[in-house]
Amino acid sequence: MKKNNWYRLDNSGMIYPMVITQNTQSLYRVGVKLAEEVDPNFLRVALNTALERYPYFRVELKHGFFRHYLDENVRTPLVEEDDGVLLKILNFRQNRYFLFRLTYFGKRIFLDFFHGLSDGNGAMEFLKTxxxxxxxAKNDPIPRGDVKTLSTPEKKEEVEDAFRRYYAKTSFKKGLKKMASGFAFQVRGKQxxxxxxxxxxxLVDTDRLLAAARSYKxxxxxxLAALALLSVAKARGESKQREDFVAFIPVNLRKKFPSGTMLNFTNFAKCSVPRHCGLRLEEFVSFVKNALKEQLREEELRLKISFTSLMDSSKLLRYTPLxxxxxFSRVGRDLSTKTKQTMIISNLGSVKIDAGDRIDHFLFNLNVSERTPVNLAIVSYNNKTAISFTRKIIDTDIEKEFFSTLSKEVGEVEVISNFREDNDVL
Amino acid sequence: MYCRACGVKIGCRAERCPLCKGELSYTPVPTDRYIPPAHLTEEVAFKKGTIKKRRTDVIAQAYFVFFVVTTCMLILINIYTNPKQLWSMIYMVVAGYIYYCIRYTVIAQSNFHARIFGQAIVNTVVILLLWRLYSGPGQNNWILITWLPITYFLSELLIGIYALLNFKEARKKMISLLILCIFGVIPVVTAYVADVSVKWPAIAASAFSGVVIVVTLIVGRNHLVDELKRFFHV
Incomplete structure (x- = not known):
């Protein structure tokens, strides 16, 4: 019998396993388009080697009495051709109990990740490795740069719960007041x-995009958040809903609170635009910019970190059976019919890997839910920015509005789609 | 390919614009130049997904509806015809048990040992319910004489074999096995409480549980503490 490693779920990640159902999981996708067709045999070798460097991703989800935990998974992960179903539910049994899925199609490699395991930054680091x-393996090595490899020593802080590290005792009421927010304009449509x-x-040119952003200071x-909300406002302007347009923007806390953790360490910034403001991009930019600036203040972020650590800090919650x-997590989620965010807009930033022309671009897709059926994810590499809308509704009016405006502002936009709407017939 | 209406270039093989569903052009602006057909140049970005509802889910849902409807009907018939003898409860317990089997054993995503463990516990509940609902003097003790001991014997044996076959991961099955073995006293307790005519199967099953506990503790005593630590960590 082998003595196995096990890991605690971090404070942010522990909520995701609690709300898993047969039909919903908190998955997201990071991926890459290469210059050449993907060779699955080399990909298998690469995954197995990378997992040696990231033992905390070679895990399966287990139920404890008080909380879930991650237990070492000694099975061999699968690498299969993508079946074209975006962010398909992870069937743990079929997936050999791994909490991620590596697939490929043509020139693309997709890595679907369970959010309880890590956030987008952790997944992207794993993909880079x-x-x-x-x-x-292809005998075409790239410079190591800051990619984590087997020769990079594994640091203890990679598996630290950074929320615990930066936790400071705060008033529960104060935190709740800050975190609790009103409802938001909801994108509706046939799902x-x-x-x-x-x-x-x-896919747009990053320099041009940056120039366009700079022109709005x-x-x-x-x-892009302002443009996305403006697109919702324009496409769904006739709706009778009175709620404001709200974008939830995940903030990578590692930038403000130094940590080398590969687990979850992000929080949301809430950016609202009043429902009846003028339909001008300048106005939307101004609202989003001010809201983001306000939410990125250190005290504000500390408060959020402390509130996110509630599961750990509250004895009552800690000792309540799982x-x-x-x-109660599921009931709380199911009872609410309204949404607190119109859209989640996540920017992973620029991916740093010195692969030259071997990589065309990276991609990043967010999960969507019934109440937030359209989300936006952004990632850049080598002067190419991939802006991906994931949706659970059939209508594409928001995307049309968004990309039409964007193409006028930044020039050529190359659009691709999985034409999911064509497949919704049995 | 371009969509002139949306002003975007289409980067994958497409029959129409993914944004506005409008027709595509070979150039952003009208031209007389020859352009090769798109199917020769454009890349297929994503596989055409085969999306269908999982058949097992459909079966489980259909069965659940059938179970609820038939149970309600039988309870009503039972109340109107012979309210003193609740025979419809037997149907409810058995049909409910079959639903459990489909939903949480056949199509469940959990590990093999977890499913066997669940089966053993639910089996026990069903057996005890049936026995209480439908037993008279000398009647249906066969449920307690055979079914209950066999449940525990088989469950422990299956988890044990599964643990041996996956010896590297045997540690993970240890807690399920031990808890099940502790529950293994149920057959012998019920045999004496119900005063069944043949007691040896229950005694044998409980003795087997005891042996498994001893063997597990000898083989994996070091791992057991670790396993308990992680299971009860807060």
């Missing part, structure tokens, strides 16, 4: 009947 070993989401991805994230916590 896989790519490093993929090219090495896909079966699993799999719609994807429309636009804001960052790319603020610019099945009770899971039950």
């Amino acid at each position: 896989i790519l490093y070993y993929y090219f090495k 896909f009947a079966y699993e799999g989401f719609g994807l429309i991805q636009g 804001c960052s790319i994230t603020v610019y 099945f009770i916590k899971s039950f």
